[in-house]
Amino acid sequence: MDLTTSRELADIAVEAARAVGDQLRKAFRSRPAVQTKRDFHDPVTEHDKAAEERIREVLARRCPDSVVVGEEGGTRGEGAIRWYVDPIDGTANFAAGLPFFCTSIGAAVGDEVVAGVVYDPVRGDEFTASLDGAFCNGEPIRSSGARTDREAMLLSSYPSPRDLAAEGEEALRRFARMVEAFASTRRPGSAALKLAHVAAGWSDVAYGTRVSAWDVAAGSLLVERAGGVFIPLSGSVFEQGGYLACVGGFDLAGSVMAEIAEGRGA
Structure with missing residues (x-):
């Protein structure tokens, strides 16, 4: 186009x-x-x-x-x-x-x-x-900010009630690792607005599970066009599943989120 x-x-x-x-x-x-x-x-x-x-x-x-x-x-x-x-x-x-x-x-x-x-x-x-x-x-806007977990603000909807029902105490253990690894962790409650804030560099990482395309389509493009990274964990932004986004320059490979998100397409 x-x-x-x-x-x-x-x-x-x-x-x-x-x-x-x-x-x-x-x-x-x-x-x-x-x-x-x-x-x-x-x-x-x-x-x-x-x-x-x-x-x-x-x-x-x-x-x-x-x-x-x-x-x-x-x-x-x-x-x-x-x-x-x-x-x-x-x-x-x-x-x-x-x-x-x-x-x-x-x-x-x-x-x-x-x-x-x-x-x-x-x-x-x-x-x-x-x-x-x-x-x-x-x-x-440019998506830039922290480079490591210990400096970063994480916006997450995980674990949701459905995550807890599906994963039990393992979901709580994953969430505990996130809280321990990041400088700050918040659960603000809107996937699209979380992604917009990452695109603007107002937060550093966003993570969520069990979202639909209408939740993340616009936000995914915002992050990418601002120079950040958006990863649909289901393989496509149009399929229901999870997502992981971060500002440009963030060490995602060295983040606790790389392990938590691995294989979690939900």
């Missing part, structure tokens, strides 16, 4: 994300009613569903011959361009009033993510990526 088309798709993603910013800011800290999907650890609100429908409207108008794969509404449409949409990545945070959530929209053609946006409506931070580079609020 040429750079011009990639930039155009990024602009469309930005327009769609901005279209739901006001409604998410207005609903934030209103303690909306919460329903659950898979189990009580997997919440959804009326705002997730309404925001996704609004995003779909913008994408249908601006890019009608395309497919939209959304967390709430499934797959709809036909075309060569696929949009991966998470209207609120970090719903539990959003519902409780914790300001770490975002809207994530990634565009893909074939087996390549070619454009994306991760939009933080509370802070107003707009992370955009195309084949031309990665930006935050229009300014270029």
Whole structure:
């Protein structure tokens, strides 16, 4: 894909994300009613569903011959361009009033993510990526920071409840190794926004398991175009599984994460 088309798709993603910013800011800290999907650890609100429908409207108008794969509404449409949409990545945070959530929209053609946006409506931070580079609020960003675990900030969702159910005490032992190895370990609760922060160099390493393409498509491109490293542990960003990302220059081979992530495609 040429750079011009990639930039155009990024602009469309930005327009769609901005279209739901006001409604998410207005609903934030209103303690909306919460329903659950898979189990009580997997919440959804009326705002997730309404925001996704609004995003779909913008994408249908601006890019009608395309497919939209959304967390709430499934797959709809036909075309060569696929949009991966998470209207609120970090719903539990959003519902409780914790300001770490975002809207994530990634565009893909074939087996390549070619454009994306991760939009933080509370802070107003707009992370955009195309084949031309990665930006935050229009300014270029570079993914750089710590070089070793003992200097680094790790953002991790591991172990999730499903990790604990599948691995038992081994998951706790892995998590303990991570906490001991890194200077700081945090569990902020949004895969897309974690990746955006690694892309900007605000954190050094991000790790998660059992994510879907709408969680990480845009963020993966942000990290890569900013000069960082993104590794889909399932083999593809489009397959459900785990991921590992780090800033450029980080000693991943010497990190405890290399061993923990090895063979863990979940």
